[in-house]
Amino acid sequence: MELLSLEIDRKDNIKYYNLINILTDLEDENISIMLDTHNNGYDKIVYSIKNIERKAESLEIITKKINNVIKEYMILKCYEYLEESYFYFEEQEVDNIKKNIYENINNDLKTYLIFKNKIKEYLEEYDTINIYGFIKFRLKFIIAYVEQIVEKCIDDHLIKKEYYNFINILKYFSDDESSNKNIINIIYKNKKLQIYDENMRKISIVTDVEFSEELEPSEIVYDESIINLIITISPKQIILHLPNEDEEVDQTTKNTIDIINKLFVDRIKFCTSCEYCKT
Template sequence: MADISIGTARHIDLIKIRLGRDMKNLEKEGLKVRLKESSAGRFNFVSCQVMPDGGQKGDIQAIFRHHIARSLSDLILGQWQKLLLKDMIRENYYYFNEEERQNIFKYALSHVGYGRGGRKAVCQQLFKKRIMEKILDFLRHNNQIIVEGFIRFRLKDYVEQLEQAVERAVDDFLMEREYQEFIQLLKYFVEIQESRVELVHVLKLPGGAFQLLDEQKQVLRVDYLENLFMDLTEGEINYEDMLISTLITLAPKQIVIHNPDCEKKNTVMETINLVFWGRVRECTDCSLCRKK
């Protein structure tokens, strides 16, 4: 008879449900399975007992340990990982308010592989493989495992990776907050500016430069922009900064962005849409677009 006991200080019901489901698969392999619940102090335990039923094949102990390891690794990634991230954010970044911590948590989840995308799925699979290997190695020498203690002492590399994910998430959050504050400042400048032109066409040229056209689709030439260009072109030219600064100075009532590759959105176009909200439209198929 094989017997493994799993303990936890929280979410014992999740363990019971998951083990109960996975143990049914063992019964299909000719094994009798029995689950028993107990408690000791602040820990609750689920004991899994597996006995041969005459129809099983292979090493019972190895099969049993593999099922347990797979169940626990899924639970650690599916439930404890989120708890660990939230604990790290709450303990180390307590000076953020609840809404800010929740945003950091969302960024952290993306860094550990939650969400769509092949790379994210691969990240979670790598985590699962390493955790399963650690659990299997532990169960070869022990028949009792406490989830929280196992994570703390046996999955130190994994916990360090979660801590790094939280650090990157905080950086992401701060950068996004700075960007939003920057957008609000630019919107304020636009609101207090008097519109100097009715309409501006924006064309992206080869090499990263932009061309601005007036309502008649002629190159826009305005005397009061010369000093602005002089200031912005000192040193290395940043065409995107120059474009945004020029548009803010002009404060047009309408902006048409000619962008035939509209599926390839970039930061400057997103910034223009945010700053000039309600004034921007995109054109993807006109003589100007085709000429590019």
């Protein structure tokens, strides 16, 4: 029994052979596939099923494949928009943004379900679907979505770039200081990070050095006093007593811990089970 057929324009922006591979790569004994080549610029993939009782299941499988083609189309459109509108980014930056775009689109469950429902609605009325026509007329919002995805991924890239620049500047200060304490302990207590010496005596957060004043304004929210103090002390070893998994930690503390970890990666040791971690 013929189930449905897909029309594919060889001039579609989706890479033709990649599209064919996606739509014909089915591991289901109930579905047979025939590729019908025409001289009018269109090819047709015809899906037939052996067991009519599995019609709904077979349609679900094919719908997923069509959905994957739409995702490939969006990824390609995002790449084109990025390269045309943001040509001034360096090659490595473009590669990083493209990777982010790919991950965002493939992890966007909400949009995936919207496409899936649109495809199902269409197949309830028709048994032939032209891939490009379906995208162009039934999914008009894709163009706006593509621009939003690219803008979001560029923003993410710039924030990450700013963050690593920020870390590198802090590293300059931390490496510049001579160590005057062997060990310090950092403990999350009373909903904030506190610093103790190797004998577990609390170190007061008093320092005349404000490294943050040397930095450009940043959107990164962190505990400046903790970072300033650790850089001033510049210990040979840091024992970071991590909060319990069930303990709620605010974003400022998370950011501060992440910065400490990146700044002192060769000096840091994590602890999760001592008496100070549990109190």
